[in-house]
Amino acid sequence: MKRKLAAPFVNGLLLAAAVITLFPLFWMTSTSLMVPGEASTFPPPLFPSRATFANYRELFAHAGLGRYLANSVLVATVATIVSLVFNVSAGYAFAKLRFAGRERIFKLLLGALVIPGQVAMVPLFLLLKHLGLVNTYGGVIVPAMASIFGIFLVRQYALSIPNELLEAARIDGASEFRIFRLIVVPVLKPIIVTLAVFTLLGTWNDFMWPLIVLTDKDLYTLPVALATLSREHVQDDEMMMAGSVVTILPVLLVFLSLQRYYIQGLMGGSVKG
Amino acid sequence: MRFERAAWWFVAPALLVIGVFFFLPVFAALLMSLTDFDIYALADLRNLRFVGLSNYVSLLQTPLFWQAFGNTLYFVVVGAIGVSLGAALLLHSRLARFKAFFRTALFAPVVTTLVAVAVIWRYLFNTRYGLLNYALGGVGIQPIDWLGDPHWAMPAIIVFAVWKNFGYNMIILLAGLQSIPEELYEAARIDGASIWRQFRYVTLPMLAPILLMVSILTIAGYFQLFAEPYVMTQGGPLQSTVSVLYLMYEEGFKWWNLGSASAVAFVLFLVIFGITALQLRYTRQGAWT
Numbered sequence A: 001m002k003r004k005l006a007a008p009f010v011n012g013l014l015l016a017a018a019v020i021t022l023f024p025l026f027w028m029t030s031t032s033l034m035v036p037g038e039a040s041t042f043p044p045p046l047f048p049s050r051a052t053f054a055n056y057r058e059l060f061a062h063a064g065l066g067r068y069l070a071n072s073v074l075v076a077t078v079a080t081i082v083s084l085v086f087n088v089s090a091g092y093a094f095a096k097l098r099f100a101g102r103e104r105i106f107k108l109l110l111g112a113l114v115i116p117g118q119v120a121m122v123p124l125f126l127l128l129k130h131l132g133l134v135n136t137y138g139g140v141i142v143p144a145m146a147s148i149f150g151i152f153l154v155r156q157y158a159l160s161i162p163n164e165l166l167e168a169a170r171i172d173g174a175s176e177f178r179i180f181r182l183i184v185v186p187v188l189k190p191i192i193v194t195l196a197v198f199t200l201l202g203t204w205n206d207f208m209w210p211l212i213v214l215t216d217k218d219l220y221t222l223p224v225a226l227a228t229l230s231r232e233h234v235q236d237d238e239m240m241m242a243g244s245v246v247t248i249l250p251v252l253l254v255f256l257s258l259q260r261y262y263i264q265g266l267m268g269g270s271v272k273g
Numbered sequence B: 001m002r003f004e005r006a007a008w009w010f011v012a013p014a015l016l017v018i019g020v021f022f023f024l025p026v027f028a029a030l031l032m033s034l035t036d037f038d039i040y041a042l043a044d045l046r047n048l049r050f051v052g053l054s055n056y057v058s059l060l061q062t063p064l065f066w067q068a069f070g071n072t073l074y075f076v077v078v079g080a081i082g083v084s085l086g087a088a089l090l091l092h093s094r095l096a097r098f099k100a101f102f103r104t105a106l107f108a109p110v111v112t113t114l115v116a117v118a119v120i121w122r123y124l125f126n127t128r129y130g131l132l133n134y135a136l137g138g139v140g141i142q143p144i145d146w147l148g149d150p151h152w153a154m155p156a157i158i159v160f161a162v163w164k165n166f167g168y169n170m171i172i173l174l175a176g177l178q179s180i181p182e183e184l185y186e187a188a189r190i191d192g193a194s195i196w197r198q199f200r201y202v203t204l205p206m207l208a209p210i211l212l213m214v215s216i217l218t219i220a221g222y223f224q225l226f227a228e229p230y231v232m233t234q235g236g237p238l239q240s241t242v243s244v245l246y247l248m249y250e251e252g253f254k255w256w257n258l259g260s261a262s263a264v265a266f267v268l269f270l271v272i273f274g275i276t277a278l279q280l281r282y283t284r285q286g287a288w289t
Helices: A002-032 A054-062 A065-096 A102-112 A117-130 A137-144 A148-158 A163-171 A176-187 A189-205 A208-213 A222-232 A237-271 B002-032 B039-043 B054-060 B063-078 B082-092 B099-111 B114-124 B131-138 B150-178 B182-190 B195-223 B227-232 B244-254 B258-283
Strands: none
Touching: A002 A237, A002 B082, A002 B099, A002 B114, A002 B150, A054 A065, A054 A237, A065 A102, A065 A137, A065 A148, A065 A176, A065 A189, A065 A222, A065 A237, A065 B002, A102 A148, A102 B002, A117 A137, A117 A208, A117 B002, A117 B244, A117 B258, A137 A189, A137 A208, A137 B002, A148 A189, A148 B002, A163 A176, A176 A189, A176 B002, A189 A237, A208 A222, A208 B244, A222 A237, A222 B114, A222 B227, A237 B099, A237 B114, A237 B150, B002 B258, B039 B258, B054 B258, B063 B244, B082 B099, B082 B150, B082 B195, B099 B150, B114 B150, B114 B227, B150 B195, B150 B227, B182 B195, B195 B258, B227 B244, B244 B258
């Protein structure tokens, strides 16, 4: 008797939770297709009476959304590629190559994980101002070019590479860079994809730092532009929803197509240890 | 040595970036927090004076700081991990179906862009047209000015943030649940333990280290609350949603009191550090490296 009721109970709760988590995203999409003013009626409509892409056209034609989208793509792509190169090579070296002070430097990095990144922001702003990087794409990208978390993630994975594999290649006379390129990178591929997704989503969604370092509207990334637009267009709910769709859709698609790597990275990184 | 030099080539770029753009600024923030660095010093460094701990002293005497601190703490305590644990338990249940779908659906808000979903929720919370008030009206509750009433603004932001973030901890806790050996539950069942007692005496103790880690990460994360008040309330009404980080942003990049903003940042760091240390000590678990 009790068993019979338990299964519908568990699945019913799951269904309710899924409806709650997905509803705002569904409503965003639905509202973005409404004609201006339609969302500001009572009761709030669930579906547009007549679906239209006018809000999207307006955003791209007059609010410069295309420009912000291009900025976001550029910043997130460059930051992801550069940080992958730096973090993967460093993570591998911390796991498999010997150099003086390796353990001590790694311990220092691990300890610094508790320092929130925002502590650095004020002096970082002054430093970048000094370097002429404030209000440039570089100002957004440069601090994201390496991360302690990324190095840590790669190192944990690289520890499992058998030493014999590397030694054999060394005996064959391969240089360290050749070994890295031809043996290590293919073995590390799953964690590289994981880190790529993490970094891409992180830089795409980042808000506070781009807000601080970018003052010129033409350089805004999507989140900064959206926040500014939403303060200017408090009443234009339909248009703001269209802007939200444009901002969220790319990351959601990346996540859905690569979620296996993302979720495994999250689970693997936490349970080890 | 050949190997040694090669190794340095591998680590140098990353260490250089982290050293110059993270460690150096953190150290500089400590020094700056001991000065009266403001817009005059920004124009000419000769206007800079060493003021000792007075930034910290005046910060601790500012009601707004305590308000920001209290708001953030409130956020951390309420936005805790109960929802995540509940969702993880449901997903882990043998009775659950379509697990992959539900896992993705519940996790989806985590990857969305904070600013964009804050815009959606601002609309959901709208006093007149918002769906939330419409739904509450259906059960006879008068419209609530969610984001405009000092009593409701913070709870509203917490509801939003829990929706946005619970999936992250849910996944980590799910991994923890999956690593608990099935034999323990079998043994408990043979002893006649109820579902609740199985949870209390098998699940919770086995999950303790991960719960600890998750709560540290959650506290650190929620203290960094910024975009939510920035987009939804601008810190208002009556500063009821000013968080520690929001205060730092306003001090530093609106009023250009960079010295005092650095002090705010350092207090934030000390708080997070203190909580981490306390939790590690309290449960007597070693570092998880």
